[in-house]
Amino acid sequence: MRIGELAARAGTTTRTLRYYESRGLLPARRDAQGHRTYDEGDLRLLAQIRTLRDFGFDLEETRPFVECLRAGHPEGDSCPASLVVYRHKLAELDALIGQLSAVRETVAGQLARAERARDELAAEALVPGGPEPVCELGGRQ
Amino acid sequence: MRIGELAARAGTTTRTLRYYESRGLLPARRDAQGHRTYDEGDLRLLAQIRTLRDFGFDLEETRPFVECLRAGHPEGDSCPASLVVYRHKLAELDALIGQLSAVRETVAGQLARAERARDELAAEALVPGGPEPVCELGGRQ
DNA sequence: TCTTGCGTTGACGCCGACGTCAACCCGTAC
DNA sequence: GTACGGGTTGACGTCGGCGTCAACGCAAGA
Numbered sequence: 001m002r003i004g005e006l007a008a009r010a011g012t013t014t015r016t017l018r019y020y021e022s023r024g025l026l027p028a029r030r031d032a033q034g035h036r037t038y039d040e041g042d043l044r045l046l047a048q049i050r051t052l053r054d055f056g057f058d059l060e061e062t063r064p065f066v067e068c069l070r071a072g073h074p075e076g077d078s079c080p081a082s083l084v085v086y087r088h089k090l091a092e093l094d095a096l097i098g099q100l101s102a103v104r105e106t107v108a109g110q111l112a113r114a115e116r117a118r119d120e121l122a123a124e125a126l127v128p129g130g131p132e133p134v135c136e137l138g139g140r141q
Numbered sequence: 142m143r144i145g146e147l148a149a150r151a152g153t154t155t156r157t158l159r160y161y162e163s164r165g166l167l168p169a170r171r172d173a174q175g176h177r178t179y180d181e182g183d184l185r186l187l188a189q190i191r192t193l194r195d196f197g198f199d200l201e202e203t204r205p206f207v208e209c210l211r212a213g214h215p216e217g218d219s220c221p222a223s224l225v226v227y228r229h230k231l232a233e234l235d236a237l238i239g240q241l242s243a244v245r246e247t248v249a250g251q252l253a254r255a256e257r258a259r260d261e262l263a264a265e266a267l268v269p270g271g272p273e274p275v276c277e278l279g280g281r282q
Numbered sequence: 283t284c285t286t287g288c289g290t291t292g293a294c295g296c297c298g299a300c301g302t303c304a305a306c307c308c309g310t311a312c
Numbered sequence: 313g314t315a316c317g318g319g320t321t322g323a324c325g326t327c328g329g330c331g332t333c334a335a336c337g338c339a340a341g342a
Contacts (some may be wrong), residue, residue, distance in 0.1 A: 004318065014319090019300060032307070035319055055244050059299070076180050077255040086252040093245040097238060104234040111227040114218040144311055145288065155289090160330060174338065200329070 003028070006038045010046045017046070022057060025049065025066060045069055048076045061085050144169070145178045151187045158187070164200060166190065166207060186210055189217045202226050 007014045020026040021036070028036035030035060045066050054060045062084055076082060076125030148155045161167040164179070166188060169177035186207050193203045205226055206217030217223060 002319075013300085015300060015302085018321095020255060023299095035308095035317075053299090055248065056241075075255070075258070078258065083252065083255055083259075086248055087257070089251065090245065090248055093241055093248065097241050097245065100234055100238050100241070101198075102240065104231065107196065107227060107234065110218060111231065113226065114216070114224055114227070117216070117219065118224075128246055143289075154330085156330060156332085159291095164329095174289075176338095189330090 001038050003030075003036045003038070006043060006046065009043060009132075010050060012046070012050060019085065020049065020059075025063060041070075052076075057085070057089060061089065142179050143172075144177045144179070147184060147187065150184060151191060153187070153191060161190065161200075164199065166204060169233075182211075193217075198226070198230060202230065 001009075003014045003017050007017055017026065017028075017036075021028055026042065026049070028038055028042070031037045048065050048069060049059075049062045052065060053059065062080060064081035068079035068082055069076045071079070073079060077086065142150075142154045144158050149152055157167075158177075159193065162169055167181070167183065167190070172178050188202075188208060189206050190203045193206060194200065205220060205222035209220035209223050210217045212220070214220060218227065233277055
């Protein structure tokens with residue numbers, strides 16, 4: 001099959017396939033017209049790449065999986081190099097999730113504090129004989 | 142103070158300050174020589190920006206906080222627009238953490254499955270009279 | 283006087299994974 | 313003949329947040 005058909009069947013674009021080829025990830029044969037030609041095996045390689053990319057793997061990180069498939073293994077993760085990438089990605093995800101969770105708690109705390117401060121100002125403003133508004137931009141619009 | 146001193150006191154670079162000014166985030170006065178001049182208030186604005194950036198806020202998202210401080214409020218998050226940014230960022234973080242956690246579990250599952258498959262192959266290879274190795278690249282190096 | 287150290291503006295580089303053009307070729311259907 | 317729907321290569325654009333020159337000005341100290 002040619003590049004347009006492979007792209008359509010894989011749910012991606014011809015530009016992406018040409019890019020993968022330029023990176024040496026998915027080389028193509030050529031027919032008499034110089035057009036790129038692919039087979040069903042290439043579709044499997046491409047599906048592997050797209051799946052990993054959807055999971056957030058860098059393009060380079062998909063390389064061991066692709067080479068593993070091309071070496072004849074039934075799955076892209078049947079090779080040790082792929083497992084190394086899995087473990088590395090897991091560690092990366094754990095670190096990232098940890099950082100993001102810490103940031104999330106900090107932001108939540110800041111939001112709660114800021115809302116409390118705003119409500120206290122609003123309550124003071126309702127007290128008869130309470131303090132006058134200090135600023136016309138006082139966050140109580 | 143001039144740009145070099147402000148950058149040093151804020152722990153950032155002059156390039157960053159010029160970039161913030163180009164974005165309209167931290168405009169500077171000019172002295173007789175055409176040099177940028179800043180005061181302590183600008184240092185506070187800059188500190189607010191850097192803190193939020195360290196938490197992963199986009200530069201544009203810091204704008205309400207900066208404008209709030211410049212309007213004379215005691216804190217950058219004393220204004221409703223800042224709270225909106227807080228809430229938006231919280232939702233963003235929650236969504237991201239959720240996605241990453243789902244990916245993490247998927248990857249962990251794939252890793253476990255692949256390791257199990259590898260171990261089963263290794264066990265078969267140890268059985269006396271077991272199957273011959275199928276491939277010299279068989280993931281058991 | 284000359285160097286040093288600070289400042290200025292403008293412009294290009296970077297990172298990844300492509301999108302989007304331009305200019306061309308080629309086979310087929312009308 | 314010609315329009316159309318594929319394909320080709322090459323090159324520049326995108327996104328954010330700066331880094332890193334280049335070429336210049338301007339004041340103070342040796």
